[in-house]
Amino acid sequence: MEHKDPTEEELVELIGSRFSGSTYWNNFCSVLEKSSSTYHGELLITARMLLEKDLMLAGVFFENFPKAAQHTGSEGIRKWAGIGIKIFDQDKDLAFDYFSHSAGLLKDLDVSELEMWALHGIALFEEDPSLGKPYFSLNSESSKQFIEGLKGSAALNEMVSVLRYYALGLSGINFNILSRRMLQVEQEPNSLNPVIAGRTIYLAPRIRKYGDLGDSFRIYKLSIMHEVGHLQFSSHxxxxxxxxxxxxxxxxxxxxxxxxxxxxxxxxxxxxxxxxxxxxxxxxxxxxxxxxxxxxxxxxxxxxxxxxxxxxxxxxxxxxxxxxxxxxxxxxxxxxxxxxxxxxxxxxxxxxxxxxxxxxxxxxxxxxxxxxxxxxxxxxxxxxxxxxxxxxxxxxxxxxxxxxxxxxxIDYRGVDIGAYGRKDPFSxxxxxxxxxNFIPQSEMEPEPDKEEPKEEVKRQPAYAMKKNWKILGSYMYDEWDAVISDYKADWCTVNEIEPFGMSSDYYKDASEHYRHEIALIKQVFDRMKPEAFHRMKEQTDGTEIDIDAFIDALMQKKCGINPDDRLYLRWDKHERDVATLFLIDVSYSTHKTIGYDEKSIVDIEKDSLIIMVQALESIGDKYAICAFSGQTRDDVEYFVIKEFHEELSDNVARRISVLEPVSNTRLGPAIRHSIRKLDKVDARTKIIILLSDGEPFDTSRGESAYKDRIAEEDTRIAIKEGTAKGIHFFCITVDPDPGKYLDNIFSDAGYTIIDDASSLPERLPILYKKITT
Known part of the structure; x- marks a missing residue:
């Protein structure tokens, strides 16, 4: 059964059923009345989240909410509450102290800094529980010193624009200045050493160790000056x-x-x-x-x-x-x-x-x-x-x-990103x-006039150009960054490509090889065709009286119950209305061979499609086939094998035949482009079925890195974007050891693991039947 988030009215009713009769209900109503409409949804979701933990916890949250709301937005409120829940999981009383005293801190600290203060307090509490209460009630010296350190430090985000222009003025190159938090790896959280990745300089998000605010700004400037010096006067x-x-x-x-x-x-x-x-x-x-x-x-x-x-x-x-x-x-x-x-x-x-x-x-x-x-x-x-x-x-x-x-x-001197994060760089x-660690490897001539053409070249689909395939268009997509909990705008380029092959022999040979399986699956799919008309009972209007419903209504009326008005029968034409986009992973890892006949994974995927399309032709479902691979965030290549409106033809057979392993698996942008295509299709049920051999991954480094938590979260968010548009998602993987990434990404969508990849051609149609009926 499809899950729907409760409306604001339903949330108010739910919260009222828990609060009613307590002083907390008055606090809640007062806060809701005084807050702007933009806060209502956030407040209700947060209230529900806190109620699931503890009634009194929700009460103390609403007592202190007005003070917090003066200094942060709706997203900040949710994070503020989330920190409190983390503390509650450690100790109930500490969470009450946190909400009672932390709202005022938001005047001088942003929510991420407040989280740093809270995490420091949790660490102290774990070492010695007696230190917890004075810390979160702002009575301990360590708590006050930590807050003063945060207040007095120089924040990079306040200076980044000035620093970018400073670097441009010195070198003639438009450096990208980012926080080192973007790298997700901190060798020494208190160190200041910048990390260099080509045109990007990652600086420490804050400087607390040295002097006043003016000195902190000078340190940022000197860090940039030092790297510009290496660019101008050094060489590998x-x-x-x-x-x-x-x-x-x-x-x-x-x-x-x-x-x-x-x-x-x-x-x-x-x-x-x-x-x-x-x-x-x-x-x-x-x-x-x-x-x-x-x-x-x-x-x-x-x-x-x-x-x-x-x-x-x-x-x-x-x-x-x-x-x-x-x-x-x-x-x-x-x-x-x-x-x-x-x-x-x-x-x-x-x-x-x-x-x-x-x-x-x-x-x-x-x-x-x-x-x-x-x-x-x-x-x-x-x-x-x-x-x-x-x-x-x-x-x-x-x-x-x-x-x-x-x-x-020395702290202001940078290290190359290739050396940063290594467990043992001195082995x-x-x-x-x-x-x-001393000499970054970025060697670029200061030629600002050439910068934009280089960017254009970088965005060209390298694999498609090598094959001389037709480029249908380029599309920019946001990408979710789990580190900053926000989207990077226009971060990825998806190049839509029409593959071209001279021969459809592979398609024909596979069709002949699997002719018995295809015949059997067609028989199974024929039974999926719906009847021409479907009798719908208990309708509010229709062509005839529903006798059973009419008798039930009379009995209810005799018993003093107001009867339902669903008293009619209606015969509706019942048609199967499904549109499915098959998204095929053709990353380099699909070149691996398996089974006694040593077929590659990509060939098994192709065999599966060949059987599948002939079965779909028999049932009449709308379907499209696309494949994808990625070189970098600037070149995710999206291969259109068959469009929804396109007939199954020799052109489609040739495109399937020509598929081969390409590069990486930058999955989020490929899903977003698939959503874009499905969104234009008129169908009651819309599905994306992914065939993949492993987790989302891209070999890009630095700010473009796409692996582990970053890749998993972006893919999960991309699926949620599709779900919000009414598109269902299902993953079929032949990864024999998927670890936790499958559950992390697809637990709300659905997935299955094919232990024996060679069985995929026979199993895919059966899985499709289960998914769509």
């Missing part, structure tokens, strides 16, 4: 001829790896990556860290020479951050921390050993000669890395397997990640 690649002498010197000293070659990837002829040079050192991790420190120092020297106006800010903030760093243990850790200090032009403020002081004296000379001068390059940093490494090897060596606590960079063989 150099001419092989220029590096030949250095590489010969390294090989000459470390003869055990003279014959060893290392290539981080295919490079253009005559070009070598700096990672290939660092790979020549016995201790790659240490060499990569030295290079990172030197390259940051060189870039900042060039920045201060080029943009003299930032010198005083950079010096002051840099010194301030250095002073908060921990004192090193000794040995290599002491030298590396001291190297970081002197590379910024500052002397260590802690006591250093005599041995380290001797090493630093030589290092200062190297920095002055090679790093701190106009025109220095990454090759200078590499030469200096070799000299410092050899010096350490002589005094502390051999360094080949020497372990030490890895150096952490053996990960020197590229270590380098990326």
């Amino acid at each position: 690649k150099i001419e092989r001829d220029d590096a030949a002498g250095l590489m010969a010197d390294i090989r000459s000293r470390y003869t055990t790896i003279m014959k060893r070659t290392y290539l981080s990837g295919l490079q253009p002829e005559g070009i070598i990556d700096i990672a290939d040079i660092i790979a020549l050192f016995p201790n790659k991790a240490l060499a990569g860290t030295i290079l990172g420190v030197l390259e940051d120092a060189r870039v900042e020297y060039r920045i201060m020479e080029h943009y003299k106006g930032v010198r005083s800010d950079l010096e002051r903030i840099r010194c301030q951050m250095l002073l908060t760093r921990s004192v090193p243990k000794g040995g290599l850790e002491e030298f590396m921390e001291s190297l970081l200090w002197i590379s910024t032009g500052h002397e260590p403020v802690y006591n250093i050993s005599e041995g380290t002081e001797g090493l630093l004296e030589e290092t200062r000379t190297l920095l002055k000669d090679r790093i701190f001068h106009e025109g220095s390059s990454v090759l200078d940093s590499l030469y200096t890395t070799f000299r410092i490494y050899a010096m350490l090897d002589d005094r502390m060596g051999p360094l080949s397997h020497k372990e030490y606590e890895t150096l952490k960079n 053996p063989g990960s020197h590229e990640s270590i380098i990326s």
Whole structure:
């Protein structure tokens, strides 16, 4: 039976039945009367949600609602209540304290900050329950300090527009400035280090550690300045001829790896990556860290020479951050921390050993000669890395397997997204990640005039263009981001494509192979055809009296009951009115072969369609067939195999025959485009049936990442969008180990797992019969 959300009147009646006779009912009615109409729906849903937990909890919520409503919108109210429910699940009394005291905090904190404060309180309560009540009643010092820290911190969202223009003015490139929360992974929640992904700079959402609001804004600016400096003055690649002498010197000293070659990837002829040079050192991790420190120092020297106006800010903030760093243990850790200090032009403020002081004296000379001068390059940093490494090897060596606590960079300096979030970025063989912790890999020339054409090229459907297939149109769709609990507007591009094939042989061969199955299924489907007319009893009007209903009405009247007026029979023409869109996953993973005949998953999907369409032709249901795959958010390719209005023809047979595995599974946009197509069809029952071999996933990284919770939530929301339009959804998967994603996404829609994928052709028509009858 179809589930419908209750109306506002039904919710009021439901809540009244629970509140009636209590002081809470008056509070509720008063709040409802005073609140604007835009709040009514949110209030009623929230009230119902709280009532399911506890009557008194709902009461204290409504007592404090007016104060909260002064400072936040309807969505904020719902989140405010949701936080209270989280606390209630920990302790009932704490939830009452929360609602009683937190409404006033919304004047100075947004709801996400209030949630941070609440989660901190829950953590304290779990450690020591006696700390809970004073924390949520705002009587504890830790609670007050946490709130003051939130109030006094600089929020990125208040500055992002200014910072974007600042980056554009410095570099000529329109950088995207986003919160690091978008990445969903926090190595150290309190760290400030930006994360760099091409043209996007992810900054810490708040800065609390340093100085006042003005200093916080300067830190954001310096972070951007530092990354712009790397863009202008740094590089991961150099001419092989220029590096030949250095590489010969390294090989000459470390003869055990003279014959060893290392290539981080295919490079253009005559070009070598700096990672290939660092790979020549016995201790790659240490060499990569030295290079990172030197390259940051060189870039900042060039920045201060080029943009003299930032010198005083950079010096002051840099010194301030250095002073908060921990004192090193000794040995290599002491030298590396001291190297970081002197590379910024500052002397260590802690006591250093005599041995380290001797090493630093030589290092200062190297920095002055090679790093701190106009025109220095990454090759200078590499030469200096070799000299410092050899010096350490002589005094502390051999360094080949020497372990030490890895150096952490200064807070305002960025890391490449490829190194961010790795569990062990300093494991053996990960020197590229270590380098990326200091030197982001985005290398773009500041050519703003070329930016828009590049975007146009990126949005072209790569697979379809390679095949020379017809592009029917491009459509922009929002995508739900579970991190920000909101849509990203016009985030994905779906390119609708008409495939073209020269031969329908695959279709014909499969039809012949499954001829017996097709004949049997047609017989089954023939029995699904409805009768021409259907007798409908107990109608309010009709062509004749319903005798049974009339007798029941007389008996009810004799008993003093007001009878129903449904006293007629009506004969209605009863026609099957179903429109189904089959959405086929043709991601790369469908190339896998299974079964004794080693058929690929995509071929099994094609066989299933071939049987299915011939069965559907016999019953007369409206149907369309589409397939999809995605390269990135800018290129989700949607292949139209058969439209609803299109006859089954040799063209359709050729399009089915030509289907093959393509790329990724960005499912949300494909569902939204399917909804768009079904929404235009006139049918009483509308269904999308998805055939897939796995969970939604896209290899895109950074802000475009589409996997795990992000992908699952977007797909789930896309299905809800279809449900709101009256479209039913059903997933058929051949994923043998689907884990939790199926239930997370499709529990409200419906799904089935085909354990033996090779049985899909025979089982799909039977499943369709169950779904549509």
